[in-house]
Amino acid sequence: MLRKSKLGKSYLMILAVVLTISVVLAGCGSKNNDSKDSGSSPSKAATESKGSESSSAATEVNAADLPEVTLSITFPGTAPKDEKKVEEALNAYLKDKINAKIDINMIDWGQWDNKINLAIAGREEMDILFTASWNGHSNNVAKGAFLALNDPAGKYGNLLETYGQGILETLPPAFLAGAKINGFNYAIPTNKELAEQGGVIYRTDIAEELGLTAQLDAVKTIADLEPILAAVHAKKPELTTLYLKDGENFNSHYFAKYDHLGDNNIEGVVLKNGTDTTVKARIDFPVYKETLNITRDFFQKGFINKDAATAQLSPQDAMKAGNVFMGVFPLKPGKDAEVATAANLQGKLKQINMTDRTVSTGETAGSMLGITTTSKNPERAMMFINLLHTDKTLNNLLNFGIEGDHYTRNGEIITATDNTPNYAIGASWMFGSQFLNYIWSNEDPNKWELFKAFNTDAKNSPALGFTLNSEPISSQASVQLNIRKEFDPGLDTGSIDPAKADEYFKKLNDNGLGEVIAEKQNQLNAFLAAK
Known part of the structure; x- marks a missing residue:
């Protein structure tokens, strides 16, 4: 039990994968708990976020029209001392965004594979789950663990198109194209470095x-x-x-x-x-x-x-x-x-x-968040993932904790405090867009430009574009x-x-x-x- 917790590709699709990956290589950096609230499907109408800490591409709904739900996000790592404190801050922030509470569920790396495999086999209720090409994603898709997020004929429709416009407008196309299986995305890649x-x-x-x-x-x-x-x-x-x-x-x-x-x-x-x-x-x-x-x-x-x-x-x-x-x-x-x-x-x-430095299709799918087929609130889960790609405040709150407590901030630069170790999850590469992340004072202030250069001139796998x-x-x-x-x-x-x-x-x-x-x-x- 978790803690609270074929080949059918057309020529045009293949060409699109290769072309979009090539474009991104030139400039990627430019830009369970035991009970859940079962909410009704929210309205599909969306407007652009106007918040000063949110991207203009973010999809926002009228939170007042949505019943409150609790979403779990499950990912590998060691649970920090201040997890609950950060959860409370996240919940307060999400109230006016998508009227959802978040339950952070971290599983130690050494136990990750066994616990997640058991949870998937047992059809345990989860909402948002970390997944990756190197962590059995394709095999878990074949087991029916993840929803197809861009399937118009799916039970919940095209979740990505309806609730993920911010993702579509900010995530370089190569990531989504390279992470597809049989033409569908079963998880949303993190917007981060592409080479490895x-x-x-x-x-x-x-x-x-x-x-x-x-x-x-x-x-x-x-x-x-x-x-x-x-x-x-x-x-x-x-x-x-x-x-x-x-x-x-x-x-x-x-x-x-x-x-x-x-x-x-x-x-x-x-x-x-x-x-x-x-x-x-x-x-x-x-x-x-x-x-x-x-x-x-x-x-x-x-x-x-x-x-x-x-x-x-x-x-x-x-x-x-x-x-x-x-x-x-x-x-x-x-x-x-x-x-x-x-x-x-x-x-x-x-x-x-x-x-x-190399690039393969696996790097496009090297860090992703999927929505499980056991989730009772996939629409709201998609909204949350969309916010991680577009909302700077939410992204940094999940990654680094509470400003003035777990770090101090001067513009985009953040400095550690005595309490930083109590919420140092080291997971920024897992969530949404790393290009929204603040930069630690001990890091190079040109970090994101360095990411861009890192992708330039990397060697392409001879199988680039294939999944x-x-x-x-x-x-x-x-x-x-x-x-x-x-x-x-x-x-x-x-x-x-x-x-x-x-x-x-x-x-x-x-x-x-x-x-x-x-x-x-x-x-x-x-x-x-x-x-």
Whole structure:
């Protein structure tokens, strides 16, 4: 129980996906609880918001005409001490906007997959749910977990068109186009950076103390980290030298550059930084075993946390605990400053960009909010998501807490207070538009321009624009997911011998991997032929 908590694409659609993604790459940054109130459908008439803290594109209804409802928003992370205080502030603000109360439901990263899978399987009532291409979105769509948000023939009509005009006017088209499955959007992407890059974030204070700053500045490859990690391990044995966990390691898609073609939980990839469109198992690419071997070496030398295969904390939360020197992260401009604020380590973290900047369709769907098919108030949920994309006050309140309490503000720049750690959820990349976010005083004031530059000249995956329809292989994918859970955490964190990879992929092959890869290849070939 949660806490309170085919292929049918026309040539024109495919062309639109590719063209819109290309346009955005040139300038993305420019711009359960146990009981619910069941409200009647609100009027579809909408007017533009006139609030000084809201975008002119925001869709606003007459809240006085709407019955009050309570919406849950469920996302991964550690629940902060001041969650209820912020909920109260959100509810007061939403009263005159859409007459809704919000129930924040955070689930620790380590428990996220299991709890959400159980909730979906049990048809547990939820409203707004975080989802992503790397977190089983395609598979959960196939299970019927999410409403199609732009289906005119759906039970609730075209929710996006009716209640999401602010999204349509502010979110670059590439995000919605790239996140479609069978022509429909089952979740709304966050408006954020489009490219992605792998690397590490480390403690600068410890590096300076041990005289390692120059060596860290010269790091280019995973192997370059070995002497640095060895020095920290020898001189600071009380620290976890390198924190890894399942999904956050050198074999993660953002580091090894796997394009899983729509769902990271379904085997069969091409490389984002390559040109070959032949779909293969990861083990068929040299980078896979090379990465397993060096990670295993680090583990055996004691650099990596011994519980890496079963670790529950995210790298960010692990650094917040204060006993971690380095972690693996998906990076973007200012990621180190964001993590530093969330971990209460302002001025003590620095990132090292270690891979190519790449773009795949998965990045368009790398962070989304969907409305579940168990929601009793999907119209109001769509209004709330729309506000997250258009209403600066609401967006920053959810992300950073209460002004004058959790931060002070000077224009667009915010500064931490003594109470910041009590609502430092570090989740701004999950909600609405990051371009509405205030900028922390320890961040570069040109952050959003840096995001724009980050997307420029990034390498495009050879499968850019393609999204797998997993329905034809859903049964194989479900069986293989359990096999992946058996092997991936141990292999990817160095906890078990890389030789086990052969046993792993034999087991996948014995359970339909060939069929899965063939289906992915057929769909990708059809997509490429229609371009």
